[in-house]
Amino acid sequence: MSDLANTPVAALLELAASQLEVAAHSTNSQMETLASSIGALVMLGAELQAAQGAGAAPDALARKIVERAQTAVVAMQFHDQLVQRVAHVRDVLTELNEALQGMPAGEVEWATVLARIRFRYSMEDERRLFDRIIGAAACPDVNCHDSTHDSLRGGVEIF
Amino acid sequence: MQRTIMTVDDSTSMRQMVKATLISAGYGVVEAADGQEALDYARENPVDLVIADVNMPRMDGITLVSELRLLPAYRLIPLLLLTTESSMEKKMEGKKAGATGWLVKPFHPAQLLATLARVL
Numbered sequence: 001m002s003d004l005a006n007t008p009v010a011a012l013l014e015l016a017a018s019q020l021e022v023a024a025h026s027t028n029s030q031m032e033t034l035a036s037s038i039g040a041l042v043m044l045g046a047e048l049q050a051a052q053g054a055g056a057a058p059d060a061l062a063r064k065i066v067e068r069a070q071t072a073v074v075a076m077q078f079h080d081q082l083v084q085r086v087a088h089v090r091d092v093l094t095e096l097n098e099a100l101q102g103m104p105a106g107e108v109e110w111a112t113v114l115a116r117i118r119f120r121y122s123m124e125d126e127r128r129l130f131d132r133i134i135g136a137a138a139c140p141d142v143n144c145h146d147s148t149h150d151s152l153r154g155g156v157e158i159f
Numbered sequence: 160m161q162r163t164i165m166t167v168d169d170s171t172s173m174r175q176m177v178k179a180t181l182i183s184a185g186y187g188v189v190e191a192a193d194g195q196e197a198l199d200y201a202r203e204n205p206v207d208l209v210i211a212d213v214n215m216p217r218m219d220g221i222t223l224v225s226e227l228r229l230l231p232a233y234r235l236i237p238l239l240l241l242t243t244e245s246s247m248e249k250k251m252e253g254k255k256a257g258a259t260g261w262l263v264k265p266f267h268p269a270q271l272l273a274t275l276a277r278v279l
Contacts, residue, residue: 070268073176077265080170084214084243122214122244156274157250158260 007105008114008134009096015133016092022129023085030078037072044068084122091120162279163187167197167211167223168241173264177210177241180268186275194218198226205232208279210262210271213242213249221249221256228257237278241266 004010044065051058099113114134121127164186166177171192178188189206191197195218197211209227211220218226220240227233237259244250250261259278262271 073180073268074265076172076176079172080168080264081243083170122242122246122249124245127246155245155263156260156270157262158274158277159254159258 004105007108008110009100009105011134012092012096012117015130016089018129018133019085019089019092019126022125023082023089026085027078027082030075030081034072034075034078037068037075040068041065041072081123085126088121088126092117161185161187162207163189164208164210164275165189165191165197165200165206167191167194167209167215167220169193169212169215173212177266177271180266180271181275183268184272184275194220194223194226197223201227201230201233206236208237208239208275209233210239210241213240213244213253221252221258224253224256224258237275239274239278241271 044061048058048061048065051061095113095117099108099110118127118130118134121130164181166174166181166188167190168174168177169192174190174192178190181188189200189204191200193215194211197209198218201209209223211223213220220242224238224240227236227238238257239260239262240253240258241262241264242249243264245263253261260274262274
């Protein structure tokens with residue numbers, strides 16, 4: 001393991017572990033929102049049936065149902081994000097494996113490897129995690145860009 | 160007359176969420192699982208707007224936008240990219256390819272519908 005001293009291997013493994021932790025946390029949070037929305041929709045459906053039976057105008061209930069359904073639609077997108085987050089962990093491990101194939105760790109061009117890994121990240125929080133653990137200075141390649149102008153989740157831009 | 164929107168995403172659950180949102184607002188919806196399937200459909204059928212993911216197998220969303228812009232029927236059609244990609248570089252690639260707009264996942268249904276109302 002002394003061969004790995006002064007290389008970013010340990011930091012990359014920490015990055016992969018942290019990415020999985022973020023993926024699990026994010027998925028749990030969105031699943032809770034989804035479960036809560038579905039529970040509320042069931043309750044609202046029962047209220048709607050009761051209101052219709054009593055001949056009451058259900059406008060407010062209908063609005064609540066639409067709001068809860070929209071919240072569920074946002075939360076339901078957890079799957080797409082989870083798949084991408086896990087794919088990016090796989091990418092880190094694959095890049096690491098390929099870099100170390102047949103070459104002592106001390107001879108690997110780590111700046112290039114790190115740039116390739118960071119370039120694959122599609123989510124703003126993934127790049128922030130990379131910069132926090134690996135350090136932006138460790139990745140001077142042009143692909144390791146300033147992310148201050150990147151879009152946030154749910155952002156819309158019309159060109 | 161009902162407007163038809165094509166949703167292009169390799170994630171079935173994402174297509175279902177987009178489709179449910181669009182149908183709830185009265186749009187007709189066609190689905191494609193990747194850029195190539197979308198392009199094959201578009202060559203034979205006009206639609207009023209396309210919402211495409213960026214990272215997809217066979218043909219990515221940015222290439223799809225470039226290819227669609229070469230079709231006379233799609234020169235002026237709004238083409239939106241809906242993606243987890245949030246970097247400025249990717250966004251600029253999409254703009255250069257001819258995309259009308261860039262939406263970062265997860266989308267909120269009301270916001271997506273408001274965006275469609277702006278560009279249609």
